[in-house]
Amino acid sequence: MPAIHLRNLTKTYSGAASPAVNNLNLEVKDGEFLCLLGPSGCGKTTILRMIAGIEPISQGEIAIGERVVDSMEQGCFIPPEKRNIGLVFQSYALWPHMSVAENITFGLKVKKLPADEIKARSQDVMNKLSIAPYAKRYPAQLSGGQQQRVALARMLAVNPDVLLLDEPLSNLDAALRLEMRAELRRIHETFGTTIIFVSHDQWEAMTLATTIAVMSEGHLQQVGTPHEIYALPVNRFVADFMGSPKLNQINLNQPESVLAKHLQQRFHLPKQIDSCGIRPEALILNKQCSYDALAMKITTIIPTGGSWIIELSNGAEPLHYSTQLHPQWQIGDLVFCQFPDDALHFFDADGTCHRFSEVNADTQQAC
Numbered sequence: 001m002p003a004i005h006l007r008n009l010t011k012t013y014s015g016a017a018s019p020a021v022n023n024l025n026l027e028v029k030d031g032e033f034l035c036l037l038g039p040s041g042c043g044k045t046t047i048l049r050m051i052a053g054i055e056p057i058s059q060g061e062i063a064i065g066e067r068v069v070d071s072m073e074q075g076c077f078i079p080p081e082k083r084n085i086g087l088v089f090q091s092y093a094l095w096p097h098m099s100v101a102e103n104i105t106f107g108l109k110v111k112k113l114p115a116d117e118i119k120a121r122s123q124d125v126m127n128k129l130s131i132a133p134y135a136k137r138y139p140a141q142l143s144g145g146q147q148q149r150v151a152l153a154r155m156l157a158v159n160p161d162v163l164l165l166d167e168p169l170s171n172l173d174a175a176l177r178l179e180m181r182a183e184l185r186r187i188h189e190t191f192g193t194t195i196i197f198v199s200h201d202q203w204e205a206m207t208l209a210t211t212i213a214v215m216s217e218g219h220l221q222q223v224g225t226p227h228e229i230y231a232l233p234v235n236r237f238v239a240d241f242m243g244s245p246k247l248n249q250i251n252l253n254q255p256e257s258v259l260a261k262h263l264q265q266r267f268h269l270p271k272q273i274d275s276c277g278i279r280p281e282a283l284i285l286n287k288q289c290s291y292d293a294l295a296m297k298i299t300t301i302i303p304t305g306g307s308w309i310i311e312l313s314n315g316a317e318p319l320h321y322s323t324q325l326h327p328q329w330q331i332g333d334l335v336f337c338q339f340p341d342d343a344l345h346f347f348d349a350d351g352t353c354h355r356f357s358e359v360n361a362d363t364q365q366a367c
């Protein structure tokens with residue numbers, strides 16, 4: 001399967017004040033399962049549509065493998081049907097008057113493949129996606145998840161080099177989404193297809209993708225494995241966007257904040273660091289005081305089914321702690337909260353994130 005190269009790719013819709021996609025450089029490797037992740041309106045669908053060839057680019061270049069398929073500079077444009085790309089949208093757009101089998105074989109007939117190959121390919125893909133028993137049914141006689149699988153089967157049958165999926169699970173209920181995520185992972189493992197998947201759901205991205213590209217307002221923020229994006233965010237946007245409950249952020253420029261004072265005293269932080277973040281699960285709570293702990297009161301305990309979110313307060317700003325262990329605390333209890341230095345994210349004024357080792361901070365006894 002070919003890699004996809006997006007070079008200085010920009011899209012400005014007519015009349016728009018700023019580009020929907022701004023000077024994007026991204027390589028999607030052969031066989032990669034890449035998720036374009038970001039909030040609504042950040043340009044994800046526009047990128048997918050440009051790769052598919054159904055949205056004209058404003059600047060830059062798209063190459064699939066060695067072949068440039070779109071370039072303003074070179075004045076070249078390969079039409080969508082010649083890019084060997086499968087596109088599945090949020091709405092499955094199955095032909096309602098065709099049976100499942102007919103929907104799947106349609107693209108193969110358009111390609112004028114021999115009848116026995118059409119039969120073999122469609123049977124194979126229906127078996128792999130467990131929809132063979134519904135071959136004779138019409139889309140209206142299928143559940144949402146079954147329709148979804150037919151839409152995927154239809155794309156996979158034509159054996160695209162690249163599969164583009166635009167939030168294809170968004171119409172499904174929670175149980176079906178889980179089932180379809182497993183299905184998509186199997187498809188990726190079985191077919192080795194390069195997949196680009198659009199989502200605004202970080203959980204979906206974390207559980208599905210081999211690589212995540214986080215976007216904000218048309219700008220690429222970070223590309224990395226799910227672990228890198230979660231544990232080593234490059235900036236405040238990525239750190240804040242990933243994680244539920246959200247990253248705790250402590251503004252260090254509040255002289256009256258006990259929390260800010262504790263962190264300032266405990267770590268020698270350079271002046272340019274103006275806030276500090278820590279994931280809720282990275283906090284450590286103890287019953288006993290220790291030199292590096294801050295006393296905080298438990299104000300809320302929220303069970304979320306198998307895990308708990310605990311709100312802690314010390315004066316004004318609350319902190320959130322999350323755990324999968326049944327909490328031994330009650331609301332009103334005093335606990336001692338530690339901030340492990342390797343779990344801290346330090347942000348400077350422009351939002352760039354630094355690790356503890358980078359800010360070269362020394363620990364200092366505080367309590």
Ligand SMILES: Nc1ncnc2c1ncn2[C@@H]1O[C@H](COP(=O)(O)OP(=O)(O)OP(=O)(O)O)[C@@H](O)[C@H]1O
Nearest residue numbers: 013014016020039040041042043044045046047200
């Ligand atoms: N055809 C269009 N004409 C003008 N502006 C558009 C058009 N399509 C999208 N936009 C604008 O471009 C920006 C990016 O839109 P896009 O659909 O790519 O975002 P997205 O990240 O996929 O959002 P969502 O998650 O809501 O689908 C948005 O500000 C949107 O309003």
